[in-house]
Amino acid sequence: xxKAASWAILLLGMAYFILPLIGMVEFSLxxxxxxxxxxxxxxxxxxxxFRETFMYSVVMxxxxxxxxxxxxxxTAFWVRLKMPWIxxxxxFVTLLPLVIPAIVIVFGYIRLYNTSxxxxxxxxxxGTNALLLFGYMTLSLPYMYRxxxxxxxxxxxxxxxxxxxxxxxxxxTILAKVILPNVLVAVLSGAFVTFAIVxxxxxxxxxxxxxxxxxxxxxxxxxxxxxxxALSTIAFVITWACMGLLNLVTRFSKFDKAPR
Amino acid sequence: MSFxxxxxxxxxxxxxxxxxxxxxxxxxxxxxSLLGPSxxxxxxxxxxxxGFEEPSSGAILISGKDVVKLRPNQRNIGMVFQSYALFPNxxxxxxxxxxxxVKGAGSAEIRTRVGEMLELIGLPDLGGRYPFQLSGxxxxxxxxxxxxxxxxxxxxxxxxxxxxxxxxxxxxxxEIRSIQKELGITxxxxxxxxxxALSMSDRIVVMHAGIAEQVGTPSDIYSRPATRFxxxxxxxxxxxxxxxxxxxxxxxxLAGVETILNRPVPDGTVTxxxxxxxxSLGQNGHDTAVTGTITEVDFLGSVIRLRADLGxxxxxxxxxxxxGTAPPTLGEKVVxxxxxxDLLVIED
Ligand SMILES: Nc1ncnc2c1ncn2[C@@H]1O[C@H](COP(=O)(O)OP(=O)(O)OP(=O)(O)O)[C@@H](O)[C@H]1O
Ligand SMILES: [Mg+2]
Numbered sequence: 036x037x038k039a040a041s042w043a044i045l046l047l048g049m050a051y052f053i054l055p056l057i058g059m060v061e062f063s064l065x066x067x068x069x070x071x072x073x074x075x076x077x078x079x080x081x082x083x084x085f086r087e088t089f090m091y092s093v094v095m096x097x098x099x100x101x102x103x104x105x106x107x108x109x110t111a112f113w114v115r116l117k118m119p120w121i122x123x124x125x126x127f128v129t130l131l132p133l134v135i136p137a138i139v140i141v142f143g144y145i146r147l148y149n150t151s152x153x154x155x156x157x158x159x160x161x162g163t164n165a166l167l168l169f170g171y172m173t174l175s176l177p178y179m180y181r182x183x184x185x186x187x188x189x190x191x192x193x194x195x196x197x198x199x200x201x202x203x204x205x206x207x208t209i210l211a212k213v214i215l216p217n218v219l220v221a222v223l224s225g226a227f228v229t230f231a232i233v234x235x236x237x238x239x240x241x242x243x244x245x246x247x248x249x250x251x252x253x254x255x256x257x258x259x260x261x262x263x264x265a266l267s268t269i270a271f272v273i274t275w276a277c278m279g280l281l282n283l284v285t286r287f288s289k290f291d292k293a294p295r
Numbered sequence: 296m297s298f299x300x301x302x303x304x305x306x307x308x309x310x311x312x313x314x315x316x317x318x319x320x321x322x323x324x325x326x327x328s329l330l331g332p333s334x335x336x337x338x339x340x341x342x343x344x345x346g347f348e349e350p351s352s353g354a355i356l357i358s359g360k361d362v363v364k365l366r367p368n369q370r371n372i373g374m375v376f377q378s379y380a381l382f383p384n385x386x387x388x389x390x391x392x393x394x395x396x397v398k399g400a401g402s403a404e405i406r407t408r409v410g411e412m413l414e415l416i417g418l419p420d421l422g423g424r425y426p427f428q429l430s431g432x433x434x435x436x437x438x439x440x441x442x443x444x445x446x447x448x449x450x451x452x453x454x455x456x457x458x459x460x461x462x463x464x465x466x467x468x469x470e471i472r473s474i475q476k477e478l479g480i481t482x483x484x485x486x487x488x489x490x491x492a493l494s495m496s497d498r499i500v501v502m503h504a505g506i507a508e509q510v511g512t513p514s515d516i517y518s519r520p521a522t523r524f525x526x527x528x529x530x531x532x533x534x535x536x537x538x539x540x541x542x543x544x545x546x547x548x549l550a551g552v553e554t555i556l557n558r559p560v561p562d563g564t565v566t567x568x569x570x571x572x573x574x575s576l577g578q579n580g581h582d583t584a585v586t587g588t589i590t591e592v593d594f595l596g597s598v599i600r601l602r603a604d605l606g607x608x609x610x611x612x613x614x615x616x617x618x619g620t621a622p623p624t625l626g627e628k629v630v631x632x633x634x635x636x637d638l639l640v641i642e643d
Binding site: 190191194195197198199200201202203204205208212213216217 | 345346347366367368369370371372373374376378380381382383384393394397398438441442445
């Protein structure tokens, strides 16, 4: 009896998640009347704006991850090692992007860095791209910081650092050879979340007027019937691919096993 | 000038002084133990030598050079930690080679040296394993090899055996000592285990509440403790109050009998220390004989530890478990022999 009830609940849950997916995929395949085809996908992939915005967002996502790791790993490391008492404050700051809407951030940026300000970042393309990058970094901070901080908790940061120092290593070597490899799985999980966020982000890119994938999705959604569903399916596959990769990375990292 | 000179070393954390006027000279190749109870400042002294903690005042000279301002990675001092602290992402061979790689040694040189070191610690075939695939004793050996591979000036070990079980602890301490002798490396070993300190060291520093109470060879520390703390902390010590009859020649009355120490003692009453193994059951030619009543019999295997009441004062002593001879029983009256030369006068 209990078993039947749990099966029923499981099926219900799966239906809740899977039915819309099936609907989405089914619709994306039915651009040609009366038959299933990849016509919508062909149209989408042939659209130069798709390729441009997609590549733009991929590059931005990778840059966000690179800069984010560069910023967060040393920060989280230093806080754990030297200033454990400020950890609650740092944590609070990194959580702010969850409560402050992106629109507030971007209006703040535009006010602070407009063409008549002391640092006119919005005045040039490079400046605007940099601003967008910083915005993405801010948005991904809650996930990135938490993931890495949790990763650091699983190793004895202080003693490993001292061991490396006594062997002659400086800070750069310690970070690159000792700390980063041991929190790599955590870094990657933060990276995949960041990738997913950046690929779908709309507000920052739209208001800074950059050709990113998010605004393109929105544009298509507003003007086309079948293509947006093809795009959503593509985005969905990318997300799942990220999660699958994350799983693989976790499973195959050689040393990341519980000590006996 | 000694190899390592520590003078007037002090360390405070906020208002608490945890190391007070610590002085020590260590000769090249010496094995020194810092021995003391938990919280007495042993680790803090070691960490100041390694450079992880900055002294509040005082000087640390290595080969005559003040190292206080040098960062830990500039001191060339090998360190072994209680928790092994092997890099989990590197294999045994990569761990051992880490220091050399940091120094920019070539890969052929690293390979040779790593091979030598693994040979030295008796694990020549485990180079490809990861730390989590090793036992605690093996991990600590690898940590030792890793610390020694870059040929440091000095080796510091902070309770390296505490996390291991008793058998491994004994075999590894012998191994550490023999490797240390083979390489002739100056070593400071922190422990709170007196047996470890007594069996391994050239000299021992007994620490108490941030102070070096006594520095001496194991037999010095054991037979001629300088302070009451050292006497009580190292080994088992009986304390007996005695009445001074003649302070100039040390004539005393203890447990109802007179004895002469032949050295001057303070007036009034003195506290005497006596090791259990210096007391014999029966006079056996010893110069002083006291009588007592057995109050406790502890069978420990090859030895039997007994306690006797000497008219208000209790002393513990040992006797061998001789086959065919019955040990004393509770309440039995016994004669105990002791040598006046073995009596330590303990000053406060
Ligand atoms: N970073 C620190 N901040 C504040 N107090 C400290 C710090 N490190 C050590 N202490 C204090 O200094 C004293 C000496 O500590 P230390 O670690 O040197 O003792 P220890 O002799 O090594 O003890 P154990 O045998 O338990 O390792 C202790 O009372 C400890 O609480
Ligand atoms: Mg300690």
